Amino acid sequence: MSESSRRLRIGVMGGTFDPIHHGHLVAASEVQNAFGLDEVIFVPTWAQPFKRDRRVSPAEHRYLMTVIATAPNPRFTVSRVDIDRGGTTYTIDTLHDIASEYPGAELYFITGADALAQILTWKDNEEIFDLAHMVGVTRPGHVLSDPGLPEDKVSLVEVPAMAISSTDCRRRVGSGVPVWYLVPDGVVQYIRKYGLYRMVHRPASTTSMTAHVAREQSLREDNDGE
Numbered sequence: 177m178s179e180s181s182r183r184l185r186i187g188v189m190g191g192t193f194d195p196i197h198h199g200h201l202v203a204a205s206e207v208q209n210a211f212g213l214d215e216v217i218f219v220p221t222w223a224q225p226f227k228r229d230r231r232v233s234p235a236e237h238r239y240l241m242t243v244i245a246t247a248p249n250p251r252f253t254v255s256r257v258d259i260d261r262g263g264t265t266y267t268i269d270t271l272h273d274i275a276s277e278y279p280g281a282e283l284y285f286i287t288g289a290d291a292l293a294q295i296l297t298w299k300d301n302e303e304i305f306d307l308a309h310m311v312g313v314t315r316p317g318h319v320l321s322d323p324g325l326p327e328d329k330v331s332l333v334e335v336p337a338m339a340i341s342s343t344d345c346r347r348r349v350g351s352g353v354p355v356w357y358l359v360p361d362g363v364v365q366y367i368r369k370y371g372l373y374r375m376v377h378r379p380a381s382t383t384s385m386t387a388h389v390a391r392e393q394s395l396r397e398d399n400d401g402e
């Protein structure tokens with residue numbers, strides 16, 4: 177098949193990205209290269225089903241940090257499908273939305289070893305495997321194994337070990353420890369600019385983000401009642 181007639185190969189990397197860090201970026205880059213993906217779309221969640229009892233930063237902040245982090249890479253893009261749909265973020269819905277934006281494309285859903293281990297508990301997981309090839313990547317502290325998935329539906333990829341988690345980044349900022357070089361420079365500056373992850377809540381600033389965040393908090397309260 178000639179290069180021009182082959183189907184587009186699209187990577188999809190869903191995540192809470194609170195904040196996005198170099199572990200996410202290295203995983204996406206390695207999978208992009210291993211599978212010759214034309215594009216990797218980062219999709220920040222609205223409300224991850226297993227994280228509903230956690231305090232998560234407003235989606236607009238997580239979305240903008242993801243845009244900043246991915247901007248230098250011409251093959252990386254960011255989608256708002258999960259944020260704009262709202263409610264609980266199920267991967268089956270993410271994949272349906274991306275598939276309708278890229279008709280005929282082959283989808284590759286990229287996930288870390290921790291998330292892959294839980295995949296059989298995800299909503300409509302059998303249909304997920306029909307819509308996308310699952311790519312599990314290594315992550316320090318987690319064993320990468322295929323939890324009994326059909327062989328042709330999943331690939332395991334070893335990526336350079338990045339012992340970074342968003343939880344650790346938030347804790348560091350909260351206790352005044354630097355996150356330089358764990359997250360992209362622009363994300364360090366964004367976190368500082370908007371006072372994210374501080375222990376003490378600062379009064380609302382007068383920046384334009386304030387309106388977005390207030391609107392989102394009220395939307396989130398509405399969604400919580402669903």
Ligand SMILES: Nc1ncnc2c1ncn2[C@@H]1O[C@H](COP(=O)(O)OP(=O)(O)OP(=O)(O)O)[C@@H](O)[C@H]1O
Binds near residue numbers: 289
């Ligand atoms: N360091 C890493 N190496 C490889 N994959 C990772 C790494 N960090 C996160 N991932 C994967 O990226 C996806 C999105 O992760 P997520 O946004 O939840 O980050 P996280 O660091 O796990 O966050 P938190 O610590 O808040 O749970 C998941 O599939 C996760 O397994």
Ligand SMILES: O=C(O)c1ccc[n+]([C@@H]2O[C@H](COP(=O)([O-])O)[C@@H](O)[C@H]2O)c1
Binds near residue numbers: 266268
């Ligand atoms: O669809 C599900 O049931 C489901 C359950 C748990 C996690 N996910 C997805 O897995 C991706 C990684 O989630 P997270 O919280 O580890 O960043 C993200 O896109 C989630 O929406 C999806």
